[in-house]
Amino acid sequence: MEKRRSKILYVDHKFCPGCGHGIVNRLVAEVLEEMGEEKGAICAVAVGCSSLMPDTYGVDIVQSQHGRAAAVAVGIKRCRPENMVFSYQGDGDALAIGFSETMYAAIRNENITVILINNNNFGMTGGQMSPTTLENQRTTTSPYGRDVTLTGNPLDVMKLMGTLDVAYLARGTMTDIKEITKTKKYIRKAFEAQKNKLGYSLVEVLSPCPTNWGMTPLNACKHISQVVQTVYPLGEFKGGGK
Amino acid sequence: MTRKLMKGNDAIAEAAIRGGCRFFAGYPITPQSEILEYLSWRMPEVGGVFIQTESEISGISMVYGAAATGARAFTSSSGPGFSLMQEGISYIASAELPCVVVDVQRYGSGLADIFTGQGDYWQAVKNGGHGDYRCLVYAPNSVQETVDLMVSAFDKAEEYRNPVLILTDASIAQMMEPVEFPELKNHNQDALPWAMNGAGDGQNKRHTSIMYYNLDYDNYLKNKYDKIAEKEQQWEEIQTEDAELVLVAYGISSRICAEVVEMARKEGLMVGLIRPITLYPFPIKAFEKLEKVKYFASVEMSCLSQMIEDVVMASKCRPTYPIRGGMKVYEAEEILSAVKDIFAGNAKEVY
Amino acid sequence: MEKLIIHRESCKGCQYCIANCPKSALTMTGPINSAGYMTTEVDGDKCITCGICYNVCPDYVYEILEEEAKA
Numbered sequence: 001m002e003k004r005r006s007k008i009l010y011v012d013h014k015f016c017p018g019c020g021h022g023i024v025n026r027l028v029a030e031v032l033e034e035m036g037e038e039k040g041a042i043c044a045v046a047v048g049c050s051s052l053m054p055d056t057y058g059v060d061i062v063q064s065q066h067g068r069a070a071a072v073a074v075g076i077k078r079c080r081p082e083n084m085v086f087s088y089q090g091d092g093d094a095l096a097i098g099f100s101e102t103m104y105a106a107i108r109n110e111n112i113t114v115i116l117i118n119n120n121n122f123g124m125t126g127g128q129m130s131p132t133t134l135e136n137q138r139t140t141t142s143p144y145g146r147d148v149t150l151t152g153n154p155l156d157v158m159k160l161m162g163t164l165d166v167a168y169l170a171r172g173t174m175t176d177i178k179e180i181t182k183t184k185k186y187i188r189k190a191f192e193a194q195k196n197k198l199g200y201s202l203v204e205v206l207s208p209c210p211t212n213w214g215m216t217p218l219n220a221c222k223h224i225s226q227v228v229q230t231v232y233p234l235g236e237f238k239g240g241g242k
Numbered sequence: 243m244t245r246k247l248m249k250g251n252d253a254i255a256e257a258a259i260r261g262g263c264r265f266f267a268g269y270p271i272t273p274q275s276e277i278l279e280y281l282s283w284r285m286p287e288v289g290g291v292f293i294q295t296e297s298e299i300s301g302i303s304m305v306y307g308a309a310a311t312g313a314r315a316f317t318s319s320s321g322p323g324f325s326l327m328q329e330g331i332s333y334i335a336s337a338e339l340p341c342v343v344v345d346v347q348r349y350g351s352g353l354a355d356i357f358t359g360q361g362d363y364w365q366a367v368k369n370g371g372h373g374d375y376r377c378l379v380y381a382p383n384s385v386q387e388t389v390d391l392m393v394s395a396f397d398k399a400e401e402y403r404n405p406v407l408i409l410t411d412a413s414i415a416q417m418m419e420p421v422e423f424p425e426l427k428n429h430n431q432d433a434l435p436w437a438m439n440g441a442g443d444g445q446n447k448r449h450t451s452i453m454y455y456n457l458d459y460d461n462y463l464k465n466k467y468d469k470i471a472e473k474e475q476q477w478e479e480i481q482t483e484d485a486e487l488v489l490v491a492y493g494i495s496s497r498i499c500a501e502v503v504e505m506a507r508k509e510g511l512m513v514g515l516i517r518p519i520t521l522y523p524f525p526i527k528a529f530e531k532l533e534k535v536k537y538f539a540s541v542e543m544s545c546l547s548q549m550i551e552d553v554v555m556a557s558k559c560r561p562t563y564p565i566r567g568g569m570k571v572y573e574a575e576e577i578l579s580a581v582k583d584i585f586a587g588n589a590k591e592v593y
Numbered sequence: 594m595e596k597l598i599i600h601r602e603s604c605k606g607c608q609y610c611i612a613n614c615p616k617s618a619l620t621m622t623g624p625i626n627s628a629g630y631m632t633t634e635v636d637g638d639k640c641i642t643c644g645i646c647y648n649v650c651p652d653y654v655y656e657i658l659e660e661e662a663k664a
């Protein structure tokens with residue numbers, strides 16, 4: 001069976017070697033194409049490494065303010081209700097500065113899909129601590145390791161949204177072919193929920209950040225499997241059904 | 243066409259609908275919450291979208307998203323909420339998308355008070371947001387004018403692909419005056435070349451700062467705003483032809499100043515009034531022909547006198563005096579007394 | 594007859610493909626590309642064109658095409 005590069009990925013991106021963005025960009029493109037929804041898709045892209053996407057990702061894209069991509073996506077979806085509308089955000093964007101917009105899109109059960117790339121730091125700005133930085137993880141703003149007595153515990157958006165009436169919540173990763181296959185299924189289910197007008201869907205993808213973690217890509221993936229997943233377990237948290 | 247008595251805020255809301263707007267996202271704040279309350283039932287009537295957001299930041303962000311799809315979208319706020327919207331306005335201007343933002347000014351900084359003021363001039367006219375951009379800024383002084391400017395604001399926003407601000411104040415937004423509306427207009431969001439509806443079979447669109455893709459950005463932007471400055475100045479003049487002293491006032495202050503001109507003339511004082519209707523572009527053309535005027539006085543409900551700097555520039559640094567209001571609405575007699583001080587040489591120029 | 598195509602100029606040397614290839618058909622022995630990254634080579638005898646490399650690659654280096662088709 002032929003496997004060709006998606007037309008949406010029309011030019012090479014500038015993500016770092018081994019970055020999860022590259023894979024998730026492809027998975028979203030494949031899902032949209034397989035669903036026949038790629039021609040109408042509109043993306044609200046966040047500030048962060050996602051800001052590289054307007055140059056390389058072939059769907060309609062609106063560059064949102066830092067943290068506000070979910071709200072921008074809501075504005076788009078309310079005016080284009082038949083199009084697949086999604087926000088594409090990082091952990092810092094969606095859960096620090098954008099926490100309110102992220103939560104309220106879910107509280108209102110807005111019919112959008114949120115793709116949340118979680119690499120436990122603010123990547124684009126050089127690796128500062130983010131809401132999902134692990135306890136004791138060293139970052140440029142937690143040089144002695146994250147002290148949870150000072151900074152609070154890492155935030156688990158699945159737990160927070162678990163109390164809300166939303167359509168679909170899932171967390172995947174992309175550390176090997178098995179996980180990538182599962183994550184693609186989650187992304188597909190999320191967009192199906194939107195297409196069926198069931199409401200809000202969120203797929204969080206644990207992603208390596210080899211550059212800021214100071215690891216090779218393969219070791220960064222090992223770190224996710226062995227460490228990050230123990231804090232952020234994978235699976236479907238709502239709407240998984242059968 | 244029937245005239246009806248209507249509150250300013252309600253008229254703003256209805257005017258937006260008449261102008262083809264079908265998207266509002268905003269947050270309650272005194273003295274403009276009636277705009278939300280009105281639209282919460284009126285928008286559904288016309289099949290539009292009304293969202294009470296969790297914050298003003300979310301509101302302006304939703305307006306950005308709506309504008310990207312070609313919709314006519316607006317939001318409204320007052321001082322503190324207007325401050326929160328500034329980043330969003332900068333983004334919308336930067337992406338060259340249209341929208342309308344209404345600021346119903348209240349008096350003061352910080353939490354401020356809820357009665358009328360004119361202390362957001364700097365923020366609205368000189369950019370509350372970061373970077374180089376301008377917003378077209380309209381300052382109505384009656385409920386009818388608010389309606390007329392609100393309706394045309396959506397057209398201007400699309401013509402220039404730029405945010406348009408309506409800088410009104412609590413008194414004009416809360417007062418009730420007779421008002422006539424134009425016919426209900428419907429807007430075709432697909433007719434606009436920037437309207438996003440998915441890439442289809444063609445190249446995808448992206449709405450982000452045009453700076454990244456325009457190789458001659460600096461000149462392009464300067465030319466854009468020079469064109470607006472040349473074409474869009476609007477003002478009203480009262481008895482300026484033979485005036486020796488010209489009052490400059492907008493919004494609620496201008497209504498009192500119109501009375502002051504009458505009173506001054508009865509006493510033989512040659513006083514006139516320039517009422518800017520656009521604050522950006524400031525109506526410098528109104529000043530250019532008034533070569534014989536000796537004094538200008540900027541009358542604003544702002545204790546630091548924000549508009550006066552533009553008056554000084556427009557008059558090319560002729561003697562300009564602040565007549566400062568602030569925590570109270572002026573009495574016409576107070577302004578007249580200040581005018582007499584200027585004539586008598588007892589007043590202090592602004593610089 | 595399917596063939597694995599390697600777009601070496603897109604490769605950033607992360608080695609996800611090598612780690613996930615079930616047949617160990619990929620090795621990091623290709624030429625260094627113009628961005629300075631080491632790239633891969635495929636052993637045609639071992640490769641079964643399963644497409645796993647295509648699925649794990651963050652940079653869309655791999656395509657599987659019918660032999661006649663030019664990439």
